[in-house]
Amino acid sequence: MPRYWFVLVTLIAFLLTGCSGNNNTPAPAAPVFTSTPGTQATEGSPYSYQLATSATAVTFSLSNAPTGATLSGNSLSWTPTAQQSRTSNSFTVTATASGGASATQSWSVTPSGTIRISHIDTLWDENGSTNKAFDWTPINSYVAALVPQPDGSFRSLSGTAGANGTFEIPNVPAGHYWLKLGLGETYWTSSSIFDAGSDIFVSTVNPPNPTLSTTYINFSFTSLDPTAAPAMFQFDALETPLPAYRISTTPGSTTFSAGVSIGSNLDFSSIKNAFVRQYEPAAFGPMAGYVMGPSLMLSNLSLATGGPNTLSGALSPTVPASINLSVKGSAWASLSDHIAPTAPTALGGSFNLSVQSYISADGPNVSSSKPIDLLWTGGNGAGGNCPGGNLTSGRFSDLLISPTNPPLTTDVEAGAVQYSDPFPSAWRRTFRVCQTASVAVPMPGGSTQNFDLTNIQTTSLPTTTVKPLISPVQNPKINGDDLFTAATINGTAVTLSWDPPAIGAPYGYTVAIMSPTTSPGGTSPGGTLPVGTPPGTIVGTITTFPGGTPPGTITGTIGFFPLATLSAAKTSMTVPPDLLSSGKTYLFVITSLVDGKANMETSPHRSSLPTADAQLISAPITITN
Numbered sequence: 059m060p061r062y063w064f065v066l067v068t069l070i071a072f073l074l075t076g077c078s079g080n081n082n083t084p085a086p087a088a089p090v091f092t093s094t095p096g097t098q099a100t101e102g103s104p105y106s107y108q109l110a111t112s113a114t115a116v117t118f119s120l121s122n123a124p125t126g127a128t129l130s131g132n133s134l135s136w137t138p139t140a141q142q143s144r145t146s147n148s149f150t151v152t153a154t155a156s157g158g159a160s161a162t163q164s165w166s167v168t169p170s171g172t173i174r175i176s177h178i179d180t181l182w183d184e185n186g187s188t189n190k191a192f193d194w195t196p197i198n199s200y201v202a203a204l205v206p207q208p209d210g211s212f213r214s215l216s217g218t219a220g221a222n223g224t225f226e227i228p229n230v231p232a233g234h235y236w237l238k239l240g241l242g243e244t245y246w247t248s249s250s251i252f253d254a255g256s257d258i259f260v261s262t263v264n265p266p267n268p269t270l271s272t273t274y275i276n277f278s279f280t281s282l283d284p285t286a287a288p289a290m291f292q293f294d295a296l297e298t299p300l301p302a303y304r305i306s307t308t309p310g311s312t313t314f315s316a317g318v319s320i321g322s323n324l325d326f327s328s329i330k331n332a333f334v335r336q337y338e339p340a341a342f343g344p345m346a347g348y349v350m351g352p353s354l355m356l357s358n359l360s361l362a363t364g365g366p367n368t369l370s371g372a373l374s375p376t377v378p379a380s381i382n383l384s385v386k387g388s389a390w391a392s393l394s395d396h397i398a399p400t401a402p403t404a405l406g407g408s409f410n411l412s413v414q415s416y417i418s419a420d421g422p423n424v425s426s427s428k429p430i431d432l433l434w435t436g437g438n439g440a441g442g443n444c445p446g447g448n449l450t451s452g453r454f455s456d457l458l459i460s461p462t463n464p465p466l467t468t469d470v471e472a473g474a475v476q477y478s479d480p481f482p483s484a485w486r487r488t489f490r491v492c493q494t495a496s497v498a499v500p501m502p503g504g505s506t507q508n509f510d511l512t513n514i515q516t517t518s519l520p521t522t523t524v525k526p527l528i529s530p531v532q533n534p535k536i537n538g539d540d541l542f543t544a545a546t547i548n549g550t551a552v553t554l555s556w557d558p559p560a561i562g563a564p565y566g567y568t569v570a571i572m573s574p575t576t577s578p579g580g581t582s583p584g585g586t587l588p589v590g591t592p593p594g595t596i597v598g599t600i601t602t603f604p605g606g607t608p609p610g611t612i613t614g615t616i617g618f619f620p621l622a623t624l625s626a627a628k629t630s631m632t633v634p635p636d637l638l639s640s641g642k643t644y645l646f647v648i649t650s651l652v653d654g655k656a657n658m659e660t661s662p663h664r665s666s667l668p669t670a671d672a673q674l675i676s677a678p679i680t681i682t683n
Contacts, residue, residue: 086157089113099136099169100229101143107134109163115156122150122164143171144232144250168232173203173217175225175239177254182424183261184297184416191223192254197240203227204236204244204634210551212236212635223255236624236634244634246626247659256663259417259427261299271364273326275303276317278370282336283351284310290337290348291316293369295329296415296428307336326361333430335478336373340433342383342472345409345463347435349477351376376478379432383472384523385409385491391467393513393561394495397530397674399542402495402511407466410434411519413479414486419518421486422655423665429488433477435463466493488667490516491524499618500544500678502574502643507617509645515652515670527670528562528652531629536679541646544677550638552681555630556648562670564650566627566658571637572618572645618645627658640683646676 089111099105109118109132120129124147127136146166154160177192198219204212217227234248291314294302307314335353352373361367394402412429493513498506515527534541534556554569622637655666
């Protein structure tokens with residue numbers, strides 16, 4: 059019995075094995091793609107691809123594709139949109155044979171696209187803001203996208219201006235390029251959208267015609283605070299381009315009388331509001347300066363252009379305000395190291411607390427506004443030697459009564475500082491610190507030219523100790539060599555590079571290229587100068603000649619002047635073509651920038667607090683063939 063069952067089982071196993079072997083068939087072969095997709099496309103233009111495989115009976119399906127892509131049979135179609143251009147778009151198609159076997163093909167397409175520039179300025183005045191579209195017509199031919207090529211050259215792509223301040227440059231490939239917006243404004247960016255607009259304070263009173271006239275204003279005010287040392291009286295019209303007038307007052311006196319003649323093309327009858335105030339001497343630890351005292355807003359004025367006018371009244375008492383003033387001056391002490399080929403000479407430091415008229419505390423930073431200083435230090439006016447200070451530019455008279463302060467290198471612990479602040483609480487208050495150093499740079503021909511380098515920052519009112527927000531860049535190089543060493547470079551292919559600042563997180567950098575230029579000669583215009591105005595200053599037209607220059611012929615002189623400004627968010631740049639010429643010598647001023655809102659690659663002029671910048675300057679660099 060056991061033997062019988064053994065034979066039977068073996069036989070059945072043999073039959074089953076033989077039967078199975080007779081039914082083996084090969085698996086269906088997967089299709090093989092014989093077509094190759096294109097990877098080039100252009101915004102707004104149809105892109106198509108005809109799929110083909112080694113198999114004859116296949117069906118195609120689209121398993122991954124950008125929005126808008128369609129597949130009909132073996133034909134893929136797609137028209138890239140603006141949002142899909144200048145960026146990578148992935149495709150995956152699947153080919154399935156009749157037997158069920160399949161294969162996939164994947165690729166990506168980065169279409170060239172249109173750069174869309176919008177230049178709409180927001181104009182601010184005492185009534186709010188309005189928008190004004192920029193007219194590209196005068197600079198239309200200068201606007202271009204400079205696209206880097208594999209051989210190191212650049213391809214220039216032009217565009218056309220549209221309505222409402224728009225400008226479009228088509229067919230720009232993906233990646234970074236130089237966006238040239240005019241004769242000297244160029245940005246290294248990869249963005250397809252660029253906002254070139256700014257927030258600007260505009261005067262409500264504008265010159266009606268270029269005719270000059272001399273207008274006389276007599277001042278007669280009472281209720282000043284008697285001060286032991288000379289104080290300062292200041293007058294300005296905040297809504298106009300009229301510069302501030304200031305002059306010292308007599309110690310111990312409670313009255314002020316003076317007169318000024320103003321040669322200008324302003325229509326003084328349009329000036330309806332003005333502001334006068336007294337600045338009183340004050341000490342802030344080791345720093346000397348002024349604080350605002352009594353003041354008066356003058357309204358409903360009726361001034362005569364080209365005639366005599368009198369402004370008078372009693373100044374209102376101070377409106378008490380205070381700030382706990384603490385400035386870490388020692389933190390600025392080393393920021394002038396390694397900013398020039400030779401050791402710079404520190405000129406001075408300053409700070410000022412200001413109110414920005416008509417601009418809200420949470421509003422944007424507005425250029426060309428006329429802030430009113432509530433307290434300030436520095437030589438020759440608020441802001442010291444820093445550019446853009448309220449009292450350092452466009453002044454009618456300056457009797458040099460301002461305190462001269464040393465560089466801000468020691469700590470200021472002034473405690474609670476009292477001043478007057480009669481302005482609306484909604485207006486913005488800012489605190490500004492500035493440090494200035496000067497360096498002498500050799501000129502072609504053996505002479506030297508002095509350059510003032512600054513470290514400036516502006517914030518909202520501080521509640522803690524004020525410290526530097528930014529320092530200059532580190533280790534600047536040109537074609538890999540030290541930028542602080544004078545050199546001769548063969549060829550105009552120049553790459554600048556640097557390390558980020560030791561202090562701060564910059565949103566970007568600017569490089570100002572300075573070139574030796576002979577300043578134009580000419581004839582200085584005539585005009586009546588206000589009391590105390592240095593000789594050579596033509597008031598109204600704000601044309602300033604060197605102190606002591608008499609009216610007459612002006613001889614041109616050679617000096618380094620700005621040729622172009624390059625802006626980038628990165629720490630290196632290749633200078634675009636046609637900026638540098640063989641046989642010329644250049645200086646490069648690199649500025650690191652901090653801003654609460656600005657984006658160097660998309661909206662470099664849309665600014666908010668805080669802001670800061672720090673500069674350095676190169677040695678002379680000569681270009682040869």
